[in-house]
Amino acid sequence: DQQVKQNSPSLSVQEGRISILNCDYTNSMFDYFLWYKKYPAEGPTFLISISSIKDKNEDGRFTVFLNKSAKHLSLHIVPSQPGDSAVYFCAASGLSSNTGKLIFGQGTTLQVKP
Amino acid sequence: GAGVSQSPRYKVAKRGQDVALRCDPISGHVSLFWYQQALGQGPEFLTYFQNEAQLDKSGLPSDRFFAERPEGSVSTLKIQRTQQEDSAVYLCASSSLISGNSPLHFGNGTRLTVT
Numbered sequence: 747d748q749q750v751k752q753n754s755p756s757l758s759v760q761e762g763r764i765s766i767l768n769c770d771y772t773n774s775m776f777d778y779f780l781w782y783k784k785y786p787a788e789g790p791t792f793l794i795s796i797s798s799i800k801d802k803n804e805d806g807r808f809t810v811f812l813n814k815s816a817k818h819l820s821l822h823i824v825p826s827q828p829g830d831s832a833v834y835f836c837a838a839s840g841l842s843s844n845t846g847k848l849i850f851g852q853g854t855t856l857q858v859k860p
Numbered sequence: 861g862a863g864v865s866q867s868p869r870y871k872v873a874k875r876g877q878d879v880a881l882r883c884d885p886i887s888g889h890v891s892l893f894w895y896q897q898a899l900g901q902g903p904e905f906l907t908y909f910q911n912e913a914q915l916d917k918s919g920l921p922s923d924r925f926f927a928e929r930p931e932g933s934v935s936t937l938k939i940q941r942t943q944q945e946d947s948a949v950y951l952c953a954s955s956s957l958i959s960g961n962s963p964l965h966f967g968n969g970t971r972l973t974v975t
Contacts, residue, residue: 750902752902780963782966787968788968789864789951789953789966789967789968789969790903790951790966791966792963792964792965795963835902835903837902846891846955846957846962846964847893847905847908847916848893848903848905848964849905850895850902850903850904851902852900852901852902853900853901853902
């Protein structure tokens, strides 16, 4: 049973426009959410996170929004750049308080066209 | 920079062979995780170490999988009698925190292909 879901396998946007990546989760016990970015043949790299006590966190061009009632989070990238083209994973933690174990979604491939 | 280092980057094994995958975490990082990433999927948790103690191995798919971190630094994931379904990228990650919420730092992974 997939506890973290990214229902869009891919997304294509024009350079300079906004990219919106979505993620849904099923377990209300999750209390920390993260977005990772992955280039081919590399490991995931941390992008941005948000605690469940917040509904928004911003870092430069990246903003994560959390809607706890809908069990939904989204990552906004503004403006999108060709170098943002990668696979984006959302992840959640909080089920194992002594480990910080992350549960990942399936990923969304973002293509930013010049 | 001194990130998480994994070796080998690629491993091809014949079905039935044993393999050993190595992870060098960031120096001083207490927490170490192994994840398995199948093609087109997100990483899936395998096991967790806090220093040398393996505190969670709930994600190991079978008793053919074994992980160790004897001195609380380098870790090895061993797969015995490999099967085709073991083909995946194996990712190691480390964190400076013992518990709680913090980002994990991932290595570039070992791509295992079982033929």
